[in-house]
Amino acid sequence: MRRAQIKRETKETRITLELDLDGSGEGEIDTGIGFFDHMLDLVKRHALIDLTVKADGDLDVDYHHTVEDVGLVFGKALNEALGDRVGIRRYAFSSIPMDEALCETSLDLGGRPFLVMQCPMKHMFVRDFEVKLVEEFFRAVSVESRSNIHIRQIYGDEAHHVCEGIFKSFARALRTAKEIDPAEKGVPSSKGVI
Numbered sequence: 001m002r003r004a005q006i007k008r009e010t011k012e013t014r015i016t017l018e019l020d021l022d023g024s025g026e027g028e029i030d031t032g033i034g035f036f037d038h039m040l041d042l043v044k045r046h047a048l049i050d051l052t053v054k055a056d057g058d059l060d061v062d063y064h065h066t067v068e069d070v071g072l073v074f075g076k077a078l079n080e081a082l083g084d085r086v087g088i089r090r091y092a093f094s095s096i097p098m099d100e101a102l103c104e105t106s107l108d109l110g111g112r113p114f115l116v117m118q119c120p121m122k123h124m125f126v127r128d129f130e131v132k133l134v135e136e137f138f139r140a141v142s143v144e145s146r147s148n149i150h151i152r153q154i155y156g157d158e159a160h161h162v163c164e165g166i167f168k169s170f171a172r173a174l175r176t177a178k179e180i181d182p183a184e185k186g187v188p189s190s191k192g193v194i
Helices: 034-047 064-082 132-145 159-177
Strands: 003-009 013-020 050-057 091-098 101-108 114-118 148-155
Touching: 003 064, 013 064, 034 050, 034 064, 034 159, 050 064, 064 132, 091 159, 101 159, 114 132, 132 148, 132 159, 148 159
Parallel strands: 114 148
Antiparallel strands: 003 013, 013 050, 091 101, 101 148
């Protein structure tokens, strides 16, 4: 079973997360940050993963610690659930239009962490959510999941739409990359290990 359950407690955050890579988009998200919950809901729905997240963070200080730490925990759970990564498709790409915005993600679940984000958003906030935190989230996911994540905003004006395009394109790329490829008999790497 490609599942993981992770708990992380620091002086800044307390997070529990459950992940099932072979789910159907079910689960409850509660980080205390409405817009972030909305983005994580998009990930579980469009990646077809079951994802439950409960986070209590120092939101009176900032959203940064909670967003970054949820990224770390999600990435760690993804890495654990992927296991030895035998038989997965590994690579995927998704381009998502969201009204006037177009965003794309290229993903490699190949064991090497790296994030590239080219997202020149025109607005700094969606309500009280600083959109720069999207990059912090994906950097944490990349490191802990040991994945290359390249995200690009092709165009778009409204920050909510751009963020939604980013999270949906990541989710759709993850949906493909995590799939078991019936033609792949081992680890999808010339090294023989990921």
